[in-house]
Amino acid sequence: MWFKHLIFYRFTQPFTLTADELEEKLTAKCFKPCGSQDISTYGWVPPLGRHGDMLTHSAGDFIIITARKEEKILPASVIRDALDEKIETIEQEQNRKVASKEKKLLKDDILMTLLPRAFTRHQTISAYIDRQEGWLIVDASSHNKAEELTSCLRDSIGSLPVINPPVKNAPSHFMTQWLSPKAVLPVPFALGDECELREPGDEGGQIKASKQELTAEEITGHLDAGKQVSKLALSWDDALTFVLGDDLVIRKLKFTEVIQDQLDAINAETAAEQFDADFSVMTLTLRKLLTDLINALGGEIDEASRGEYIEKKILEVSKKQQTAEETAQETA
Incomplete structure (x- = not known):
């Protein structure tokens, strides 16, 4: 469970659904294993796994x-080899060339034939909603997985x-400043070694x-030459x-003994109680981290500018979706 x-x-609008209301809506998209002709499936499963x-x-x-x-x-490579073999058989037996349109149909037939015998793999990804602070947090290191x-x-x-x-300034601006020999990081942050x-x-x-004193001359020399920090361990x-990225993605997140000490003080008797304690x-902890991190990066843009920012982001998402749809149509 630990992210x-x-x-x-x-969230640009308050998330008003209760846990019970959200539960009801998620039910329609429960996870179902791949059928014989499915390439992939995606759906919701219990966060507690076999314990719920x-x-x-x-x-809260x-x-x-x-x-x-x-x-x-x-x-x-398997599909390609099967397709090449099929094309070669047709051309030899029928003494003709296979056209590109026919090749695509043959490839589709081969795919449908192989799918029932293919192995499957699965992965799970969790997210949580902080209704009070207006955050949706996804346990993912890539935007593609988060967007799924x-x-x-x-x-x-x-x-x-x-x-x-909607932060005011680029994270790389602050991260680069934090590597200055005379820089003082905002409390309670400290530099790591990566x-x-x-x-x-x-x-x-x-x-x-990696495993480097980040204020050493060999690092500051690169900064003096014009390089900027794109990832920084904190x-x-x-x-x-x-490790914080200039894309505002937090990677390699680890909880220290300070957190373990808090958990040791909780007497959980069942797996469900332990999950609840861990989750709480x-x-x-992450609510406090995000508050401090956003403040350290100069804060979010003011309400007057947020509307323009939102419109810009909506347009970017719309263009991205349109490009994806056009690519899918071309592939089809």
């Missing part, structure tokens, strides 16, 4: 949900008005440092360690 990565979204059958679990203003994706494993969950959640409840955190530096531009070079309040401690 290892964080991609977090800001509810699709939601709540603690926090509600956790879990999705599962199952997909068939069909390597492209948010898309399924949007389909389940009808709408999901969320955007990326970073990634990148030159501006899509084709700029990059430097990765610790927070002696309770968490993580984790979410309350």
Whole structure:
């Protein structure tokens, strides 16, 4: 249950559904294993796994949900080899060339033939809603995986008005400043021993440092040469360690002994009680972390500018969806 990565979204409208109301809406998209002709399936499963059958679990203003994706494993090389063999057989037996349109139909037939015999793999991904602070937090290190969950959640409840955190300044600006030898990080943050530096531009070079004193001359020398910090290891309040990216994704999240000490003070007797204790401690801790992190990055844009920001993000999402639909049509 403990999240290892964080991609977090800001609700642009209050999330008003209760855990019971959300439970009812998620039921329509319960996870179902792949059928014989399914390439993949995606749906909701109980966050407590075998220890519960509810699709939601709540603690105060926090509600956790879990999705599962199952997909068939069909390597492209296997399909290609089967297709080449089929084409060769047709051309030899019928003494003719196979046209490109026919090749596509043959490929589809081969895919449908192989699917029932293909192995499957599955992965689960969790997220929780902080109704009080207006956050949706997904345990994912890539936006593609997070967007699969948010898309399924949007389909389940009808709408999901969320955007990326509307911070005033680029995270790389602050992270670069924090590596200055004379810099003082905002309390309660401290530098870790890992970073990634990148030159501006899509084709700029990059430097990765691990287990390194980040204020050493070899690091500051790259900063003086114009590189900017794209990833930075940090610790927070002696309770968490993580790597912050310039995309505002938190990776390699770890909870320290400080958190374990809090859990040791809770006498949970069942697996469900332990899950509830873990979830409560984790979410309350992360709520404080996100508040401190947003403040450290200069805060969110003011209400007067938020409308313009939201419109911009909605337009970006719309263009992305349109591009995906056009690509899918071309592929079909």
